[in-house]
Amino acid sequence: MNISKAGDDGTPRSAGSGHDERRARTQRAVLDATRELLAENGFGNLTVEGVAARSGVAKTTIYRRYRSKNDLALAVLLDMVDEVSTQPYAADTWSELVSLVDRTVELMCTSLMGLVMKGLVSEVAADPELARVYRDRVVSHRLADVSALVERGISRGELRADLDSEMVTDLLLGPIYYRFFLSGAAMDDGFGQRLVTTLRPSFAS
Amino acid sequence: MNISKAGDDGTPRSAGSGHDERRARTQRAVLDATRELLAENGFGNLTVEGVAARSGVAKTTIYRRYRSKNDLALAVLLDMVDEVSTQPYAADTWSELVSLVDRTVELMCTSLMGLVMKGLVSEVAADPELARVYRDRVVSHRLADVSALVERGISRGELRADLDSEMVTDLLLGPIYYRFFLSGAAMDDGFGQRLVTTLRPSFAS
Amino acid sequence: MNISKAGDDGTPRSAGSGHDERRARTQRAVLDATRELLAENGFGNLTVEGVAARSGVAKTTIYRRYRSKNDLALAVLLDMVDEVSTQPYAADTWSELVSLVDRTVELMCTSLMGLVMKGLVSEVAADPELARVYRDRVVSHRLADVSALVERGISRGELRADLDSEMVTDLLLGPIYYRFFLSGAAMDDGFGQRLVTTLRPSFAS
Amino acid sequence: MNISKAGDDGTPRSAGSGHDERRARTQRAVLDATRELLAENGFGNLTVEGVAARSGVAKTTIYRRYRSKNDLALAVLLDMVDEVSTQPYAADTWSELVSLVDRTVELMCTSLMGLVMKGLVSEVAADPELARVYRDRVVSHRLADVSALVERGISRGELRADLDSEMVTDLLLGPIYYRFFLSGAAMDDGFGQRLVTTLRPSFAS
């Protein structure tokens, strides 16, 4: 039944017991099932019982790891976030900014990430503990990405030296989330380009 | 305010009988209780039974008017939105923009509106019907406010003529909501001023 | 408004108000609707709201006359009982007995009476007030019928002189109700004949 | 950490699965509570919520086993029926018949059985499914008892050979139920004796 003795599948295998592998397999089954259900029915209709049924993992086992539905959804979110690679370098800063915006838009609009975010945003906004984790694991990474980009842009002489990275992040991501969560306005292929073009006079040195 | 509006939702009838007054009183009790609970516990923890208990209105009566929790929350949201006045004129466009940002920040951070929004944003984002109503009743009003402001700014010669009102709205409100919902960054008194100052080169003619 | 001073339709007419006629019409509508619903859905599914809807009479009006569902059902029962004629004379006592049994069987099995009885028997059995009225209006009439029949039989010399009418009633009707309510055994055309034939040695002088 | 398997908490630990035992305890708690409430308030006032409160068993658990109030009441009825022993032998058939009648009367008039029967008779009469179960579990047993008794009586030479057991059952039980449900006539100690005495000429060989 269990074949791969030599876990070369990327599953973390510490010096500890071989139980780890079993744990990891269960983990994957749960997260995958959760992600699927999230995609199919939305966050509001996600149920632990459903996840248990879909994943073949006992409800008890799920509760052994995630204290609540939110915990579970958060785990899925973080699981997905980990897959998001950092921004690549581009020829000039403006292209990097457009790329950052477009990648974010695509992430929200085409992957499950968007669906999960829609379902979790209220929780993140309202639950301080969840908010803390979200900031540590997501917001701060994004801010770090933008900071690095801004630093490079300044040293390249393309961006004004007094630019505040946090404000830049707000101005790049805020419009995306506002449209995505509230206004519902479409974000087509040219959105990133237009946004950055609009902002360029404010950012340029 | 509790006068029946253009009759598009919670106030399904007219036929002005004496029952209307009773209806109206019940309506207020329900909406007030819902708003309070929404602010206290968030949408996820809002329960119709809780609303019934808090408002003194029977659960059945609530269900007679609102088919679901979403319906109820929506009614509260619209009830609150009606209280938000449009933006006032100011000496120059930049002041008007700062005022608009500051007013929005204050609305979100000091009134119940912010808590309600935190609780409802996931629902608005996920439920198409709710989204539609929210856009019709809130987003479009905000856009109209900004459009008027932009028009004035252009005719005053302060704003560039090709400015897109929707983009302006995104850039003014997006950062606020991003901070409010996700990043958790504080928005102090100078926030509006700094935001508008940053954006000025992009907006100015 | 149609006022008929000369109410000669059997409707009770006191001070000669036309209201009486209106009352009577309402009464009939309610009782008819109740009987129909009783037959269709059984007592357990009888609802005052249903009666109001079916009869076109306001719920309030029904409550003005019948304090409870039982009251209403009882009224229907009595209304039907009044339609049941007393037993006719026959050539000999045995034929009269067979006739009495057969008529009762037919009444229960083919008319609405049976369905109403099935629905009401629990209420009659459990509610002392209803039981009292049922006995006064139904049981006692049946006993009187049987008593008269027994008296005649004795004076004809066909029945033993010490026959207890109540016991006779029990032995004639008990089997019918037992089958009808509980055992579910069929009662075909020959049932009355067989029952009376079986009992004849016990009853004969 | 391993505590002795021998139950030290007062809970008996038998060979069976622990779940079974728990189930059984829950079952008893529910049936007992139901029977008590039935006795105290009658069938009409029996509520599943009441049973849950009285028994300490969660409402959901009750619904996991009994689909409806009737199901529950039926279970109580069958639970009681199982306790009713079959008729004992007596010196002669007539005594056995009297005993059968008297035992039935006592069962109906002094135990909870009567109360439950009063409450359920309408349901049994009206609901085909319930009727089927009732016949399988109760009526048929009673008929079997009487059949055996009649067989013995015939072979003893006390009863006529052509006696129909079903008719005998009707004549013995019908009067009891008729009085119990409808006529309300008392059934004192001598009732069985009088009934059998009346019927003797019809039954005797």
Add this chain to the structure above:
DNA sequence: GACTAAGCGAGACGGTACGTCGCGTCTTAAA
């Protein structure tokens, strides 16, 4: 090569809230 212990499945359970049904009361307005 049995022993130990962790991970797990199974599922009964107490509990909260759901959204619904029907009750019986009350108020108003029309006939």
Add this chain to the structure above:
DNA sequence: TTTAAGACGCGACGTACCGTCTCGCTTAGTC
């Protein structure tokens, strides 16, 4: 005065999922 219309408080319904618990079974790694 009687009725129709209908809002309302209320109690219970039967359901969905929650999160907890106890029970054995399986599966390593250890003695």
